[in-house]
Amino acid sequence: MAEQQTELHKELDHSIEVPAAEKKVFPPFDQTTFESQLVWLALTFVLLYVVLSRMALPRIGEVLEERQDRIQRDMDEANRLREETDKAIATYEEALATARKKANEIAEETRADLKAEIAKEQQVVEDKIAAKTSQAEASITAAKEAAFSEVGKIAQATTSTIVEKLLGTSVSEDEINKALN
Amino acid sequence: MASEHGGNTLDPIHQFEIQNIYPMEIFGIDASFTNSALYMVLTLILSAGFLIFSMRGRALVPGRLQSVAELVYEFIANMVRQILGSEGMKFFPFVFTLFIFVLFANTLGLFPLPMVFTVTSALIVTFALAMLVMVVVVGYGLYKHGLGFFKLFLPDVPVILLPILVPIEIISFLSRPISLSLRLFANMLAGHVALKVFAGFIISLGSLGTLGILATVMPFAIGVALTALEFLVAFLQAFVFATLTCIYLRDAMHPSH
Numbered sequence: 001m002a003e004q005q006t007e008l009h010k011e012l013d014h015s016i017e018v019p020a021a022e023k024k025v026f027p028p029f030d031q032t033t034f035e036s037q038l039v040w041l042a043l044t045f046v047l048l049y050v051v052l053s054r055m056a057l058p059r060i061g062e063v064l065e066e067r068q069d070r071i072q073r074d075m076d077e078a079n080r081l082r083e084e085t086d087k088a089i090a091t092y093e094e095a096l097a098t099a100r101k102k103a104n105e106i107a108e109e110t111r112a113d114l115k116a117e118i119a120k121e122q123q124v125v126e127d128k129i130a131a132k133t134s135q136a137e138a139s140i141t142a143a144k145e146a147a148f149s150e151v152g153k154i155a156q157a158t159t160s161t162i163v164e165k166l167l168g169t170s171v172s173e174d175e176i177n178k179a180l181n
Numbered sequence: 182m183a184s185e186h187g188g189n190t191l192d193p194i195h196q197f198e199i200q201n202i203y204p205m206e207i208f209g210i211d212a213s214f215t216n217s218a219l220y221m222v223l224t225l226i227l228s229a230g231f232l233i234f235s236m237r238g239r240a241l242v243p244g245r246l247q248s249v250a251e252l253v254y255e256f257i258a259n260m261v262r263q264i265l266g267s268e269g270m271k272f273f274p275f276v277f278t279l280f281i282f283v284l285f286a287n288t289l290g291l292f293p294l295p296m297v298f299t300v301t302s303a304l305i306v307t308f309a310l311a312m313l314v315m316v317v318v319v320g321y322g323l324y325k326h327g328l329g330f331f332k333l334f335l336p337d338v339p340v341i342l343l344p345i346l347v348p349i350e351i352i353s354f355l356s357r358p359i360s361l362s363l364r365l366f367a368n369m370l371a372g373h374v375a376l377k378v379f380a381g382f383i384i385s386l387g388s389l390g391t392l393g394i395l396a397t398v399m400p401f402a403i404g405v406a407l408t409a410l411e412f413l414v415a416f417l418q419a420f421v422f423a424t425l426t427c428i429y430l431r432d433a434m435h436p437s438h
Contacts (some may be wrong), residue, residue: 027197027303028370034305035211037199040218041306044225045313048282051225053274056232060254063239063247070241 155180196373197302216298217306224285224300232281253281257423264427265434272430275317279310280423287369287415291408301418302369304362311362314426322433333436361425368418372411379404 027033156176163171203214232253235246243251257277261269283301290299300306322330334350335343382400386393 027194027199028366029304030199033199033215033217033303036213036215037217037303037305038309039207039210039212040214040221041300041309044218044221045278045282045310048225048229049274049278051229052232052278052281056229056236057254057274057277059236059239060232060250063236063243064251064254066239067241 152180194374196298196377197370199298199303200296202296216296217300217303219296220286220289220298220300224282224289227289228281228285260424261427264424264431269427269430269434272317272427276423276426276430279314279426280419283310283365283422284416284419287419288412290369290373291411291415299369299373301365302373304366307362307366308358310365310422311358314361314429315358318429318433321430322436325434326436330433330436333432357425357429361422365418365422368414372407372414376404376407376411379407 025031156173159176159180160171160173163169163176200216201213202216202219205212205214231246232250235250238244238247240247254277257280258270258273261273261276265272286300286306290297290302319330322333326332334347334354336346336350338346379400383397383404386397386400389396
């Protein structure tokens with residue numbers, strides 16, 4: 001058992017020893033390469049910093065700023081135009097309202113005028129009709145009266161003729177009138 | 182020899198090895214151009230190139246590339262503005278550089294390019310970046326508030342609790358660069374190891390004959406899914422790094438909680 005263990009130890013020692021002798025250190029921890037890496041890192045990093053901070057970044061920043069300015073300007077312009085449009089719409093609406101009011105007023109006025117005129121015309125016509133009616137009534141009355149008076153005469157004449165024919169003698173006018181009335 | 186070579190390509194750790202391309206030494210400092218340096222330079226060229234090339238039109242209505250560049254810019258700018266306020270915008274180039282550097286370094290490592298190396302899978306690089314953030318935080322805090330910066334370690338609590346809380350605040354502050362660098366490093370390392378392991382399965386299974394070739398479908402599917410996940414992680418870790426940088430910078434701007 002103990003023998004076996006020592007054997008195992010020997011084997012383990014051997015397996016550790018052989019690669020340690022053959023292989024180098026784990027490369028990232030190999031100190032012999034540190035110096036050159038640091039030199040080149042310093043060189044490239046500083047150069048990159050200078051190139052970026054002096055050239056590349058200001059240029060990108062400029063382009064972005066320019067775009068931002070342009071967008072801002074366009075937005076301002078758009079806002080200004082919108083305000084103008086709003087103003088124009090307000091003016092238009094106001095004018096429209098005024099026009100509508102005026103149109104209403106004119107219509108109202110015209111309507112009143114027409115009504116007055118119609119009333120006047122109606123009055124004139126009615127007056128004329130009334131005059132004609134009264135005139136006609138007067139002439140009718142006159143004609144009626146005339147006719148009535150004629151009727152008396154005709155009745156007298158007719159009566160005297162009939163009496164004459166029946167009696168063979170003429171009757172005096174007074175008598176006939178007395179009989180008729 | 183052949184088996185050793187095969188072992189190298191299947192070894193998931195092999196990809197993190199620094200390979201010397203052009204050994205150099207400047208003033209006694211090792212400045213060898215390695216695969217890591219190559220991908221740092223590529224990160225620099227591609228990120229700066231993209232940001233400059235995409236904006237060449239300066240179009241009022243952006244095209245596809247310009248939209249992407251503007252999107253990234255606005256994304257980071259909004260983040261900085263939200264966390265640090267408009268006076269914190271002076272840190273914007275710094276945070277943006279960190280974000281874009283980490284993002285490109287992370288992402289580049291996922292492409293099958295020659296000598297591909299993920300810059301951010303080296304602990305020294307992420308630690309250097311984290312220390313840079315800490316130096317900026319402490320430097321700006323001391324410059325702006327003088328000794329008032331140390332109010333950062335004095336939470337607004339009853340005096341009796343201070344002996345307990347001040348050490349906690351100091352420890353939490355000191356652990357920031359460690360957590361910041363380890364988070365990024367470990368995410369990149371683990372992701373690449375997992376990708377390599379599953380890709381290795383495909384090769385090992387493929388050498389087992391017809392049945393093995395049929396079985397490669399599974400590690401292949403997992404590899405595809407992992408690749409997608411790694412792209413997400415690459416972006417997420419860059420974002421986390423930038424966000425935490427902003428949060429630490431806020432402490433430097435307003436130390437008294």
